[in-house]
Amino acid sequence: MSPDLGATEPSDADGAVAEPPAKSPWGALALLSLGVAMIIVDGTVVNVALPSMIKDLDMTFADAEWVNTIYALVFAALLINFGRLADIRGRKLLFLTGIVIFVGASMFAGQSDSASQLILARLFQGVGAAIILPTTLSSVNTLFTGKSRAIAFAVWGSVIGGMAAIGPLLGGWLTTYHSWRWVFYINLPIGLLVLVLSIFFVPETKDPSARRGADPAGSVLIGAGLAALVFAMIEGQQYGWIQPTAPFSFGALTWPADAPVSIVPVAFLFSVACLTAFVIIERGRNAADKVVVLDLSLFGLKSFRWGNTTALIVSLGEFGLVFVLPLYLQNVLGFTPIKSGVYLAFIAAGAFLATPLVAKLAQKKGSRFVVMVGMMFEAVSVAGIALVVQPDTGTEIIPLLFTYGIGIGFATAQLTGASLADVPLAESGQGSGTQSTSRQIGSALGIAILGAVLAVGLGAFTKDQVSQVPGVTAEQADQISQAVRSTGGGAITELRATPGSEAVVAAADDAFVSAMRLTVGIAAIFILFGLLAASRLPPGELHDPPGEPEQEPVAAGSA
DSSP states (O other): OOGGGSOOOOOGGGTOEESSOOSOHHHHHHHHHHHHHHHHHHHHHHHHHHHHHHHHTTOOHHHHHHHHHHHHHHHHHHHHHHHHHHHHHOHHHHHHHHHHHHHHHHHHHHTOOSHHHHHHHHHHHHHHHHHHHHHHHHHHHHHOOHHHHHHHHHHHHHHHHHHHHHHHHHHHHHHHHTOTTHHHHTHHHHHHHHHHHHHHHSOOEEOTTSOOOOOHHHHHHHHHHHHHHHHHHHHHHHHOSSSOSSOEEETTEEEOTTSSSOHHHHHHHHHHHHHHHHHHHHHHHHHTTOOOSSOGGGGGSHHHHHHHHHHHHHHHHHHHHHHHHHHHHHHTSOOOHHHHHHHHHHHHHHHHHHHHHHHHHHHHHOHHHHHHHHHHHHHHHHHHHHHHOOTTOOTTHHHHHHHHHHHHHHHHHHHHHHHHTTSOGGGHHHHHHHHHHHHHHHHHHHHHHHHHHHHHHHHHHHHHHHTTSTTOOHHHHHHHHHHHHHTTTHHHHHHHTSTTOHHHHHHHHHHHHHHHHHHHHHHHHHHHHHHHHHTTSOOSOOOOOTTOOSSOHHHHHHO
């Protein structure tokens, strides 16, 4: 690749000023892509390693849900604000800051000795990721122009897609042959390499025309509202959905077990209050032409409204499914982490291989058609998974995982462009950031909702199945069901190692399969609702705003 190919000054349309350009911006592109690749890999390796984390740290299933949801919640709440701050203060400065935070949090995560420490580390990883993603995206957009920009984003997308495919394999290998802690430690050498080289090879860029200010109230309200909503869905089994079943304590706050109502419905009401206040404040700030976390006026555009609705709903099913699959593969089928990683890699492989086919099909049939075809692939594949899961399922699940990945590749590659088709160029940054936020919200809610469904199903089905085993008392069945539910099926592996427990293990396996079918079936329903939302997108070919990538990086990594 010729060094002169991308050695261009940022266009005036970018409104950016930069240091004297490097001899070749392709070195900067490599470092920026590697920085984002850490985020993508981190998101995929954690799911494969979760069963081992649950066992090693004596985590509950609720803790495991928090490990992933806290990351997505922080990401969603801070993404747009950090993107704007990078435009004002300097993209390189924020990029380096994000790398430092992400690497430091990764080291903390690897050293965690308890669930609370790991969850806190994941929170700070989310902060780092929320800084890295928007700064790298805008940096690439600034450093390249014309054909070079198109090539740069093609390279960007390929790196991200490749990392999404490698992630489950890497996570499985590290967990199987070393320790789950290495899925976090692996970020240290990569991050330090990116940090040092970026100081010399990534130029600083700013946008002097960027709007000043921030929206801390909006960030706090949406973060608190979503956190309360996720808390209610995750902790309902522990503290009771209506009537309290256990005392709740958080700092100086104590909610007794003899209270007239559980903390869970209170959390639901608090969430509604925060999110309602968020909408009111955001509308007021937007009317006053102040900086906002989400420009709600953009939802007046049909393409933007239904595109983001589709992205959020589909993410509910996508991220929730990828969260529960490793639990089934390892706890019921007895797979090692690396074998489950190989299976999950077929999802990313399908998405990666489908991407090159998308552009030509979109030109002929329009982006809405491509999105809907992709979601049909997803829905049929997920429904098929619900039908084939058994305590002894073999390779028959692999084609379904692959076609599910094809659906992701078709849908997400065009959904961003379809959503932004009518967004004014001046608002394209806000628009793309909003869709990334929608996906992260969908990720958090999907893990919380499908995790809650799996937990409820595990508790009910295990108690019913185990109680039918000869010689098992009602009290024993209740204890076993609670253990299976609270560990996300991890207790089954311990039962399997207990002599004479074959009948109980078989019953628990059957119960997990029943809960899994219920969970995956609901994921399919989410995707069908997303398909209905996608049908409301305007037809026509994809028309990306100038300077925007055809493929949304976060979506590419969701596989």
